[in-house]
Amino acid sequence: MTDIDTDNSPIPERKRGSGVKMVYDLLRDEILDLVLPPGSPIDEVQLAERLKMSRTPIREALVRLAGEGLIDTLPNRSTMVANIDFLNLNPFFDALVLMYRVTTRLAAQNHRPEDLPIIRGFHEDYAAAVQTRDALTMIATNAAFHAAIAESGRNPYFTSLFRRLLDEGRRILRLYYQSYDEQFPQRFVDEHAAMIAAIAARDVEAADRLGKAHAEQIVEQVQKLFARNNKLDIAL
Amino acid sequence: MTDIDTDNSPIPERKRGSGVKMVYDLLRDEILDLVLPPGSPIDEVQLAERLKMSRTPIREALVRLAGEGLIDTLPNRSTMVANIDFLNLNPFFDALVLMYRVTTRLAAQNHRPEDLPIIRGFHEDYAAAVQTRDALTMIATNAAFHAAIAESGRNPYFTSLFRRLLDEGRRILRLYYQSYDEQFPQRFVDEHAAMIAAIAARDVEAADRLGKAHAEQIVEQVQKLFARNNKLDIAL
DNA sequence: TGTATTTTATTTGTCGACAAGAAAAATACA
DNA sequence: TGTATTTTTCTTGTCGACAAATAAAATACA
Numbered sequence: 001m002t003d004i005d006t007d008n009s010p011i012p013e014r015k016r017g018s019g020v021k022m023v024y025d026l027l028r029d030e031i032l033d034l035v036l037p038p039g040s041p042i043d044e045v046q047l048a049e050r051l052k053m054s055r056t057p058i059r060e061a062l063v064r065l066a067g068e069g070l071i072d073t074l075p076n077r078s079t080m081v082a083n084i085d086f087l088n089l090n091p092f093f094d095a096l097v098l099m100y101r102v103t104t105r106l107a108a109q110n111h112r113p114e115d116l117p118i119i120r121g122f123h124e125d126y127a128a129a130v131q132t133r134d135a136l137t138m139i140a141t142n143a144a145f146h147a148a149i150a151e152s153g154r155n156p157y158f159t160s161l162f163r164r165l166l167d168e169g170r171r172i173l174r175l176y177y178q179s180y181d182e183q184f185p186q187r188f189v190d191e192h193a194a195m196i197a198a199i200a201a202r203d204v205e206a207a208d209r210l211g212k213a214h215a216e217q218i219v220e221q222v223q224k225l226f227a228r229n230n231k232l233d234i235a236l
Numbered sequence: 237m238t239d240i241d242t243d244n245s246p247i248p249e250r251k252r253g254s255g256v257k258m259v260y261d262l263l264r265d266e267i268l269d270l271v272l273p274p275g276s277p278i279d280e281v282q283l284a285e286r287l288k289m290s291r292t293p294i295r296e297a298l299v300r301l302a303g304e305g306l307i308d309t310l311p312n313r314s315t316m317v318a319n320i321d322f323l324n325l326n327p328f329f330d331a332l333v334l335m336y337r338v339t340t341r342l343a344a345q346n347h348r349p350e351d352l353p354i355i356r357g358f359h360e361d362y363a364a365a366v367q368t369r370d371a372l373t374m375i376a377t378n379a380a381f382h383a384a385i386a387e388s389g390r391n392p393y394f395t396s397l398f399r400r401l402l403d404e405g406r407r408i409l410r411l412y413y414q415s416y417d418e419q420f421p422q423r424f425v426d427e428h429a430a431m432i433a434a435i436a437a438r439d440v441e442a443a444d445r446l447g448k449a450h451a452e453q454i455v456e457q458v459q460k461l462f463a464r465n466n467k468l469d470i471a472l
Numbered sequence: 473t474g475t476a477t478t479t480t481a482t483t484t485g486t487c488g489a490c491a492a493g494a495a496a497a498a499t500a501c502a
Numbered sequence: 503t504g505t506a507t508t509t510t511t512c513t514t515g516t517c518g519a520c521a522a523a524t525a526a527a528a529t530a531c532a
Contacts, residue, residue: 016492016515017311045483054517056292059485063296067303075253076484076523094342095393102334157331161397252485252522280514290487295515312493312514479528487520498509 019057023047024064031070031081032170033136038083042071068164084171086226092168093223097215099162103146104195104211106153108204115152116200122148123192130185135177138185139170145192149199176225191217255293259283260300267306267317268406269372274319278307304400320407322462328404329459333451335398339382340431340447342389344440351388352436358384359428366421371413374421375406381428385435412461427453 014022030036042062048055062079065071073079085092107115122145129138143166150159191214198206250258266272278298284291298315301307309315321328343351358381365373379402386395427450434442 019516043483054515055484056516060295060299060515063299064303067300077525078483091391091393094391098338106330155327155330157327157397157401161393165393255486281512290485291514292486296485309514313495314513473532475530475532477528477530479526481524481526483522483524485520485522488518490515490517492513492515494511494513496509496511498507500505500507502503502505 014053019051019053020060020064023051023053023058023061026051027061027065028070028167031065032140032167032174034171034174036081038081038171040081042079042081044079068167070167084168089172089223089226092165092172093219095161096165096169097212097219099150099158099165100146100211100215101208102158102211103150103153103155103162104199104214105204105208106155106158107149108199108202108207110154111152111199115148116196119145119148119152119196119199123189123196126192127189130189136174139173139177142173142188143167143170149195152199172222176222187217188214250289255287255289256296256300259287259289259294259297262287263297263301264306264403267301268376268403268410270407270410272317274317274407276317278315278317280315304403306403320404325408325459325462328401328408329455331397332401332405333448333455335386335394335401336382336447336451337444338394338447339386339389339391339398340435340450341440341444342391342394343385344435344438344443346390347388347435347438351384352432355381355384355388355432355435359425359432362428363425366425372410375409375413378409378424379403379406385431388435408458412458423453424450 027036027042036042044055044058044062047058051058062071062073066073066079070082071079072082122141126138126141126145129141146166147159147163150162153159191210195207195210195214198210263272263278272278280291280294280298283294287294298307298309302309302315306318307315308318358377362374362377362381365377382402383395383399386398389395427446431443431446431450434446
């Protein structure tokens with residue numbers, strides 16, 4: 001037995017292409033869960049020594065994140081978590097509502113039987129998170145649920161834009177649930193169930209209508225919250 | 237005069253942050269103009285010595301291009317120009333038509349006076365390219381024209397998806413014009429003019445209608461072409 | 473004391489080198 | 503001659519180091 005693997009070193013064993021993905025996933029989650037709030041500085045060197053790797057894979061992960069708009073990079077200067085433009089959320093809401101509609105509609109049109117169990121799975125995960133009042137899981141599984149619907153619609157262009165919007169939505173909702181833990185999520189569970197039914201029945205118009213209503217519901221709630229909050233903490 | 241710039245060396249002087257952008261722009265143009273056809277291998281080392289720089293900035297440009305779907309990277313193996321899925325262009329057309337509509341509509345709604353000269357500028361560039369029958373310029377300025385309209389609509393989410401679609405469209409149209417140099421571009425010039433008029437008049441419904449018609453016009457033409465061509469060169 | 477200029481420090485952008493992975497080539501074996 | 507195995511080659515992924523660009527600190531000067 002050739003002892004190439006001298007296990008006196010803790011965990012320096014990392015597979016070759018895995019470093020970038022590890023950093024990317026880590027930072028992405030921390031950004032979307034607001035562990036890294038908007039504006040947080042991101043230090044390459046610090047990350048490198050924390051994760052015990054060179055700056056190169058970290059840099060690559062940062063480039064990817066910048067491409068998705070999750071971080072901003074000032075040339076020759078610091079890089080930081082992208083800010084949320086709270087003062088002008090309308091473009092975001094417009095895009096979100098349209099993508100909700102289009103992806104739900106396309107799901108009713110193009111889904112395959114094997115897609116439904118996956119969608120139902122996320123639906124149940126979301127319902128469970130609502131039961132246990134686990135806000136973070138609730139937000140993440142809600143996004144996963146709608147992303148799965150979008151996938152079943154089989155239009156990669158819409159799916160990728162929608163994913164980006166859902167990501168941004170995770171950050172916004174995170175603020176929402178951290179201020180008020182409202183009781184309305186049960187309503188969302190019911191609406192999700194209705195959407196699944198429409199998709200399974202291939203009822204395109206109903207899916208469109210439900211997607212639109214669901215989206216406008218969310219938008220309205222969030223806008224209401226911000227209207228209340230802005231009276232207090234405009235500071236930031 | 238301090239002679240820091242000893243000009244015995246040809247062009248080794250490159251500004252610090254410019255390498256990545258240079259490579260990115262170069263490859264992007266070559267990909268979109270089909271100078272690098274779909275499937276072309278991209279060799280980092282070769283590019284590095286051709287452009288007289290290290291692999292690092294080239295790598296970063298490739299990561300960005302991969303993020304936009306213009307190249308595909310097989311782990312630990314080659315990276316190559318992304319293929320075009322000619323067999324299933326429908327998702328592309330669906331997304332394109334919707335984005336044409338939405339961006340033109342939003343332009344009519346949200347544009348500012350200073351946007352119009354920019355849009356008209358690309359319009360004239362396009363008209364000039366049609367006059368001189370310069371296919372490559374025609375394709376590029378057409379994309380720039382619609383991108384400018386999208387910008388004036390001021391929804392960055394729609395704009396970035398539309399840009400990606402227009403890029404992909406450049407590659408597809410490139411094939412079109414290289415096979416047949418049709419005479420229909422003049423029609424597009426007229427439709428462009430009508431769109432500008434609707435935007436300037438802030439006629440949202442007209443803009444929506446024109447955007448949709450224009451998009452469907454293009455889609456129909458391209459589909460017609462491929463129907464003809466597929467009888468001959470299914471090979472690839 | 474307040475402003476302008478120089479110096480230091482910190483962080484990024486780029487480089488050359490090396491090793492891991494996978495394909496291609498070469499060899500062994502039937 | 504055809505298949506399996508080893509060797510070689512080639513490309514990528516990662517590393518540590520250095521230099522440029524900027525910000526912060528320190529100094530000079532009024």
